[in-house]
Amino acid sequence: MDTDAVSKAFVEHYYSTFDANRAGLAGLYQDQSMLTFEGQKIQGSQSIVAKLTSLPFQQCQHQITTVDCQPSGPAGGMLVFVSGNLQLQGEQHALKFSQMFHLMPTPQGSFYVLNDIFRLNYA
Amino acid sequence: MDTDAVSKAFVEHYYSTFDANRAGLAGLYQDQSMLTFEGQKIQGSQSIVAKLTSLPFQQCQHQITTVDCQPSGPAGGMLVFVSGNLQLQGEQHALKFSQMFHLMPTPQGSFYVLNDIFRLNYA
Numbered sequence: 491m492d493t494d495a496v497s498k499a500f501v502e503h504y505y506s507t508f509d510a511n512r513a514g515l516a517g518l519y520q521d522q523s524m525l526t527f528e529g530q531k532i533q534g535s536q537s538i539v540a541k542l543t544s545l546p547f548q549q550c551q552h553q554i555t556t557v558d559c560q561p562s563g564p565a566g567g568m569l570v571f572v573s574g575n576l577q578l579q580g581e582q583h584a585l586k587f588s589q590m591f592h593l594m595p596t597p598q599g600s601f602y603v604l605n606d607i608f609r610l611n612y613a
Numbered sequence: 614m615d616t617d618a619v620s621k622a623f624v625e626h627y628y629s630t631f632d633a634n635r636a637g638l639a640g641l642y643q644d645q646s647m648l649t650f651e652g653q654k655i656q657g658s659q660s661i662v663a664k665l666t667s668l669p670f671q672q673c674q675h676q677i678t679t680v681d682c683q684p685s686g687p688a689g690g691m692l693v694f695v696s697g698n699l700q701l702q703g704e705q706h707a708l709k710f711s712q713m714f715h716l717m718p719t720p721q722g723s724f725y726v727l728n729d730i731f732r733l734n735y736a
Contacts, residue, residue, distance in 0.1 A: 526681045526694075558649045560728045562715055563688060571649075571713055571730040586734055588711035590694055592685055605683045607694040611709055611734050 497559035497570040500593060500601065505552040505574075512543045518603050525606040538606070549579035552587075566595045567604070576610075586611040620682035620693040623716060623724065628675040628697075635666045641726050648729040661729070672702035675710075690727070691716045699733075709734040 507514045519525075519535035525542075526532075532541050554574040562569045570591040575584035592605035630637045642648075642658035648665075649655075655664050677697040685692045693714040698707035715728035 524683045526683060529679065529681065531683075556652065556732055558652065558730045558732070560647045560649060560654075560715075560730065562685065562728060563690065563717070565686060565688065567686065569692075569713070569715060569728050569730065571711075571732065573711065573732050573734060586709075588694075588696065588732070588734070590692070590713045590730075592683075592692060594686070605685060605692050607681045607683065607692065607713075609679055609681070609694065609696050609711070611696060611711070 493559045493561055493568050496601070497568060497593075498557055500570060500591070501554060501557050501572055504591075505554065508542070509549075509551050512545075513539060515539055515542060519606075520602050520604075523603055523606070525608070527608050528610065547578045551577045553577065553584070562592060568593045568601070616682045616684055616691050619724070620691060620716075621680055623693060623714070624677060624680050624695055627714075628677065631665070632672075632674050635668075636662060638662055638665060642729075643725050643727075646726055646729070648731070650731050651733065670701045674700045676700065676707070685715060689718045691724070 516535050516539045519538050521534050523535055524533050525538045527541060532538050552574055554572060556573045558571040560569045572589045574587060576587050577584040587610050589608045591603050593601040594604045596602055639658050639662045642661050644657050646658055647656050648661045650664060655661050675697055679696045681694040683692045695712045697710060699710050700707040710733050712731045714726050716724040717727045719725055
């Protein structure tokens, strides 16, 4: 498996979906998935998407600066570490963010997000 | 297992060792351990510590801003996501950094670092 290519494709898919239609991210999470968003812990696809769709901005645009990837062990998972800028509609300055995903393989040969940790860097 | 307490203790141990005696980090990594440092991929405890001890500064001090933690799956691992400031000796401004660790249990009941990804945020 070319983990760099898979992670790059995942990152492009994730953030373009986030910016266009956050509810469309539901399919990337499962019941055991965990999100820590600015320190707040949320579990399960439904609760995670409820959190993401209730964030206090309507439109946003992620611009990715770096994507790093490593295999996470014998279970076939993959760690993806992202840094970038988040531009909120109506705000003058973009916010810097860092985010990590732990992707796990599905029986269908795809991946789902088991772990997701997001932090703004307040630059 | 109280993953928050374990991750907090790990983070304190890791960065105090880094700032006092980088070579002392060798025991936290194993042969299969991976470090991605500013995009450069390095594998194995010996190579990782060679990289860390050859960084172009003698003295530094990490100041931790946030620590987030999640269990990484049935193998008993733990993901630790850190943000903070890195002050290099002789530099006026601290650098912001983000770093993630994937800790895996050892047969002795401790943890080692399987995955380590480090990025400066260039604030």
